[in-house]
Amino acid sequence: MRTGLAVMLAAAVFAASGGCSRRHCVPDSLAQSHNLIDLDSEGDHAPVEAGITRDVEAEYRKRVAASHPAGARPYNFLALSGGGMYGSFGVGILHGWTESGARPTLDVVTGISTGGLIATYAFLGPQYDDKLKDNLLGVTRAQILRSRSILNIPFADSVYTSRPLERRIRQELTPEVLAEVAAAHAAGRRLYIGTTNLDTRRLVLWDMGAIASRGTPEALDLFQKIILATSSIPGVFPPVRIPVEINGCRYDEMHVDGGASDEVIFRAFMVADLNRAAGMPGAYAPAGSRLYVISNGKLYADSKCVRPHLTNTVSAAARSIIYGKTRDEMYRIYWNCLESGMEFRLTAVPQDFRMQQSGGLTVTTEDQHRLFQEGRAIGLRTMVLGEGWRDLPPGTDPSEQSLPRSGTRFVTP
Numbered sequence: 001m002r003t004g005l006a007v008m009l010a011a012a013v014f015a016a017s018g019g020c021s022r023r024h025c026v027p028d029s030l031a032q033s034h035n036l037i038d039l040d041s042e043g044d045h046a047p048v049e050a051g052i053t054r055d056v057e058a059e060y061r062k063r064v065a066a067s068h069p070a071g072a073r074p075y076n077f078l079a080l081s082g083g084g085m086y087g088s089f090g091v092g093i094l095h096g097w098t099e100s101g102a103r104p105t106l107d108v109v110t111g112i113s114t115g116g117l118i119a120t121y122a123f124l125g126p127q128y129d130d131k132l133k134d135n136l137l138g139v140t141r142a143q144i145l146r147s148r149s150i151l152n153i154p155f156a157d158s159v160y161t162s163r164p165l166e167r168r169i170r171q172e173l174t175p176e177v178l179a180e181v182a183a184a185h186a187a188g189r190r191l192y193i194g195t196t197n198l199d200t201r202r203l204v205l206w207d208m209g210a211i212a213s214r215g216t217p218e219a220l221d222l223f224q225k226i227i228l229a230t231s232s233i234p235g236v237f238p239p240v241r242i243p244v245e246i247n248g249c250r251y252d253e254m255h256v257d258g259g260a261s262d263e264v265i266f267r268a269f270m271v272a273d274l275n276r277a278a279g280m281p282g283a284y285a286p287a288g289s290r291l292y293v294i295s296n297g298k299l300y301a302d303s304k305c306v307r308p309h310l311t312n313t314v315s316a317a318a319r320s321i322i323y324g325k326t327r328d329e330m331y332r333i334y335w336n337c338l339e340s341g342m343e344f345r346l347t348a349v350p351q352d353f354r355m356q357q358s359g360g361l362t363v364t365t366e367d368q369h370r371l372f373q374e375g376r377a378i379g380l381r382t383m384v385l386g387e388g389w390r391d392l393p394p395g396t397d398p399s400e401q402s403l404p405r406s407g408t409r410f411v412t413p
Contacts, residue, residue, distance in 0.1 A: 096379020185209025
């Protein structure tokens with residue numbers, strides 16, 4: 001009896017460790033392919049050519065061409081996404097863009113999560129490129145987070161504390177930096193950072209230039225808290241409490257990573273605000289205005305054989321949700337550009353770029369430098385379409401479209 005029980009327990013442990021759950025996975029090189037030929041298909045399904053999207057865009061732009069403010073200077077917007085330590089890619093883009101000599105003064109910069117850390121310096125201009133590189137390149141986990149006692153974690157609001165990151169933010173975002181942000185705001189430029197209000201489960205947009213313009217110690221503290229909040233990954237870092245006053249009563253809100261709501265920020269009101277400041281009506285941008293989106297990550301997750309364990313399957317599903325949500329947001333932002341008269345430009349980490357580690361907080365120092373160089377090379381190409389940049393959102397190219405399967409037999413072209 002005891003022997004039988006011992007065998008059963010051993011078998012259970014062996015199964016839990018993956019001993020009996022090995023899989024014959026599709027090799028990554030084949031799993032990544034979008035060109036598999038379905039041998040059971042009768043040719044009922046075909047992708048839609050991207051040219052149709054371009055025809056719709058051209059017709060839309062033709063119909064609203066008269067809405068462009070006549071003779072006005074084009075606007076340049078920059079939207080920076082999240083991505084953890086993948087942010088070195090965006091820093092590289094900015095460096096290369098500056099070196100190309102084609103980097104314009106940015107009228108509006110938006111940032112979320114890692115993009116929120118980059119946004120202030122990107123907004124202030126190329127003179128801060130080296131500061132960005134020093135602060136975001138080669139960063140290790142120990143420099144931004146601190147482990148809690150394993151006994152405290154069940155009663156804590158996060159696995160780690162964010163004190164090291166908070167110290168770095170307070171050291172870098174000084175009153176002098178805020179004064180520069182305020183000066184840019186007074187000149188008509190705008191800086192927006194997004195956080196997620198956990199109580200309302202909604203995105204909150206912060207006008208950082210308006211906050212900086214108050215010039216008080218309280219404004220500096222709020223500015224720093226917002227940057228910390230947008231970088232605070234839920235569960236990893238603790239939420240940031242921000243006091244508010246409503247009808248004379250004081251409350252506190254809890255804010256975390258803006259990426260929990262949106263991965264990239266662009267709204268039509270941003271165009272309308274610039275127009276109003278320039279004495280122009282409407283929410284349609286001057287001809288030639290452009291939104292540059294830097295996605296600090298890939299548009300599609302890398303294929304990886306998943307062992308059928310609880311944590312592995314949940315992690316893989318969560319990553320699928322995040323990547324799908326990011327692509328959907330890019331598509332929405334593309335249509336926001338059409339509605340406001342902006343041209344759409346998007347770059348992301350190339351799909352064939354290979355990392356030593358795949359997690360946003362486990363990027364090696366070597367990979368951070370490689371990401372920086374990859375971004376710099378794209379930035380140096382001065383935003384040439386096809387050279388790391390695209391003017392249509394993901395999903396419009398035939399190779400990116402998912403078609404129904406008719407069976408389970410495939411061959412490569």
